Amino acid sequence: xxxxxxxxxxxxxxxxxxxxxxxxxxxxxxxxxxxxxxxxxxxxxxxxxxxxxxxxxxxxxxxxxxxxxxxxxxxxxxxxxxxxxxxxxxxxxxxxxxxxxxxxxxxxxxxxxxxxxxxxxxxxxxxxxxxxxxxxxxxxxxxxxxxxxxxxxxxxxxxxxxxxxxxxxxxxxxxxxxxxxxxxxxxxxxxxxxxxxxxxxxxxxxxxxxxxxxxxxxxxxxxxxxxxxxxxxxxxxxxxxxxxxxxxxxxxxxxxxxxxxxxxxxxxxxxxxxxxxxxxxxxxxxxxxxxxxxxxxxxxxxxxxxxxxxxxxxxxxxxxxxxxxxxxxxxxxxxxxxxxxxxxxxxxxxxxxxxxxxxxxxxxxxxxxxxxxxxxxxxxxxxxxxxxxxxxxxxxxxxxxxxxxxxxxxxxxxxxxxxxxxxxxxxxxxxxxxxxxxxxxxxxxxxxxxxxxxxxxxxxxxxxxxxxxxxxxxxxxxxxxxxxxxxxxxxxxxxxxxxxxxxxxxxxxxxxxxxxxxxxxxxxxxxxxxxxxxxxxxxxxxxxxxxxxxxxxxxxxxxxxxxxxxxxxxxxxxxxxxxxxxxxxxxxxxxxxxxxxxxxxxxxxxxxxxxxxxxxxxxxxxxxxxxxxxxxxxxxxxxxxx
Amino acid sequence: xxxxxxxxxxxxxxxxxxxxxxxxxxxxxxxxxxxxxxxxxxxxxxxxxxxxxxxxxxxxxxxxxxxxxxxxxxxxx
Numbered sequence: 001x002x003x004x005x006x007x008x009x010x011x012x013x014x015x016x017x018x019x020x021x022x023x024x025x026x027x028x029x030x031x032x033x034x035x036x037x038x039x040x041x042x043x044x045x046x047x048x049x050x051x052x053x054x055x056x057x058x059x060x061x062x063x064x065x066x067x068x069x070x071x072x073x074x075x076x077x078x079x080x081x082x083x084x085x086x087x088x089x090x091x092x093x094x095x096x097x098x099x100x101x102x103x104x105x106x107x108x109x110x111x112x113x114x115x116x117x118x119x120x121x122x123x124x125x126x127x128x129x130x131x132x133x134x135x136x137x138x139x140x141x142x143x144x145x146x147x148x149x150x151x152x153x154x155x156x157x158x159x160x161x162x163x164x165x166x167x168x169x170x171x172x173x174x175x176x177x178x179x180x181x182x183x184x185x186x187x188x189x190x191x192x193x194x195x196x197x198x199x200x201x202x203x204x205x206x207x208x209x210x211x212x213x214x215x216x217x218x219x220x221x222x223x224x225x226x227x228x229x230x231x232x233x234x235x236x237x238x239x240x241x242x243x244x245x246x247x248x249x250x251x252x253x254x255x256x257x258x259x260x261x262x263x264x265x266x267x268x269x270x271x272x273x274x275x276x277x278x279x280x281x282x283x284x285x286x287x288x289x290x291x292x293x294x295x296x297x298x299x300x301x302x303x304x305x306x307x308x309x310x311x312x313x314x315x316x317x318x319x320x321x322x323x324x325x326x327x328x329x330x331x332x333x334x335x336x337x338x339x340x341x342x343x344x345x346x347x348x349x350x351x352x353x354x355x356x357x358x359x360x361x362x363x364x365x366x367x368x369x370x371x372x373x374x375x376x377x378x379x380x381x382x383x384x385x386x387x388x389x390x391x392x393x394x395x396x397x398x399x400x401x402x403x404x405x406x407x408x409x410x411x412x413x414x415x416x417x418x419x420x421x422x423x424x425x426x427x428x429x430x431x432x433x434x435x436x437x438x439x440x441x442x443x444x445x446x447x448x449x450x451x452x453x454x455x456x457x458x459x460x461x462x463x464x465x466x467x468x469x470x471x472x473x474x475x476x477x478x479x480x481x482x483x484x485x486x487x488x489x490x491x492x493x494x495x496x497x498x499x500x501x502x503x504x505x506x507x508x509x510x511x512x513x514x515x516x517x518x519x520x521x522x523x524x525x526x527x528x529x530x531x532x533x534x535x536x537x538x539x540x541x542x543x544x545x546x547x548x549x550x551x552x553x554x555x556x557x558x559x560x561x562x563x564x565x566x567x568x569x570x571x572x573x574x575x576x577x578x579x580x581x582x583x584x585x586x587x588x589x590x591x592x593x594x595x596x597x598x599x600x601x602x603x604x605x606x607x608x609x610x611x612x613x614x615x616x617x618x619x620x621x622x623x624x625x626x627x628x629x630x631x632x633x634x635x636x637x638x639x640x641x642x
Numbered sequence: 643x644x645x646x647x648x649x650x651x652x653x654x655x656x657x658x659x660x661x662x663x664x665x666x667x668x669x670x671x672x673x674x675x676x677x678x679x680x681x682x683x684x685x686x687x688x689x690x691x692x693x694x695x696x697x698x699x700x701x702x703x704x705x706x707x708x709x710x711x712x713x714x715x716x717x718x719x
Contacts, residue, residue, distance in 0.1 A: 016701075064671040064672050064673075065671040067667060067671055069665075069667055069668040069671060095701070096698055096701055098673075098697060098698050099672075099673040099695075099698040102673075243676075244661070246667060246670070247666075247670060247676075250670045250671070250675065251675060251676065254673075254675045258697065284683075284684070284692060284702075286684065286686065286687075286689070375704075378704075379689075379690060379692065379704040380689075382689050382690045382704070382706065383686075383688050383689035383690075386688075391706060392690065392704070392706075416665065416668060479664055479665055479706075479708075479709075480665060480705075480706030480707070480708045480709040481690050481704055481705065481706035481709070482665055482668050482669060482672060482703070482704070482705055482706070482709060483690075483703070483704040484672065484701055484702075484703055484704075485692070485701065485702040485703065485704055486701055487701060
């Protein structure tokens, strides 16, 4: 058996079908999943070992059909058409059988070897639908494996099936036949395309269908030779069906999938209305839903604050004692003392200030994402978001932004319209991420109390509303909301704990070295008195304009690298081991928090902004955030000093 | 009648989606097709309409006001 990776397996399915959960189970690495359309908006990949053979496994973004309508779906189709794919695992949501099978029909047409993972069959049975897997396998000539990805059930069989496909030869599925008239057109086109296929990976029949339905995805060299014939067929379709070709083909496929679904499923008695469905009617209620939504968000942040305070108290005593261990070096070897102190302060900041708030935030977010409640909030807030020129789908990146702006920026890919994407991305810079929330909570707990944290969160809402309105006032109205509301799910504490652990590991691996290194550099800069110059340079702004201690100037420079650094550097710059030692007045604490919340996005966020939206958007974001941070912080300073 | 003005909790058959609707392809991809049977679950004053496609399965779909106005439906017996 060879161990070199030469086979690529891709997971393809409609959003919420359970691809990412299946990917998590199949691989050792765990990625972020949530019960919301578009969780996987970039490629997640890993290598898996099946019986000694290494395969490359890729989780492609969810796609409703092979006619993409947003950037994430586009990514999936382009991957399938242009990259090496040796096996497709089509994850089918058994609770949405007919609709999911439409994509299956298309994937079979693509002509690549395939295995179907029929997921959530237990849920389908609860909804009164029993599926005959063997019949589906016989009709499509594709292996079908029932799975419950969340519980890891059926995954062993799926792995065996993958191994069988590669060991005993790959099977291409049986394409289903459309109506006689359409099949005749397809046959003529297929024959014409066949000799032109050459380097293209897909098959002639797939391109023939696509040329009628959506010519955008057919190579130009092929389209150029068949365009006259295609236009004739298009005209015929319009005359015959009074529909354009896209609708005609979709309609035909819809009926194939419906027919297939009827053939393989039987209705079984449904004992009673599932409990979660009963709850859902209240969660989506125009009045109770809104009340619950606000209550939920309040409790969410309140819990993070309370648990964070508790954890912070637990680590406070040992953390305070650490600098005493090397205090002797201060006089004998000042440079070494600065270096050791830098390491210690970095660790103290990370463990004592950031992690206590970061851990509960990660855990609650993971639990929250699992339930499917995110989509309900998007639905309930659609009207409110229309007032600021956006629609409910923007809610999703916004809520993800409370975790980290980077995945939230990728999540804007679920939006169909570029205008909505850019505005949402620019407004995302104002959402306090987990790092900035840690800063808010840590300083609020030390100087202002929770009420000010609430005031600042409300102010964030006002800033987003004003900026959104100003940005969209001269633009056309958004296209409107089309959003799937997936079934509610009971979140798994185990899955949420695993997700928290992975993100925490990532924080310790990626952010902690930054905190420690930044802290050492600050110590050295202080030793060589460079910080004095930075502080002096920023003094007119920091001291005269915002009325903050001069030493906080250099800490804001470090905040550009990672936002957590601000509070860690602040304690170090002021020469204290505990945040309360900063000796800020209420006005100074609030002004500082407000400035940190809004000013310039961190370097990772800027990099993604630049890559996803270009230089202009990245520069506008810097200018906008700096302006908003300055005005807001100055306003708070003025109000609190009256 | 358009979906936005249709009554709630009754079966509705989709007649067509207005050809000028800019999200027609998206609606079709998400399972809103002519002749499908829907149930409208809410009667909003201004927000999106919530529907359940009875032909497809159990999930619900939220459709913005402007788009819901471009979907023609009739009451299904």
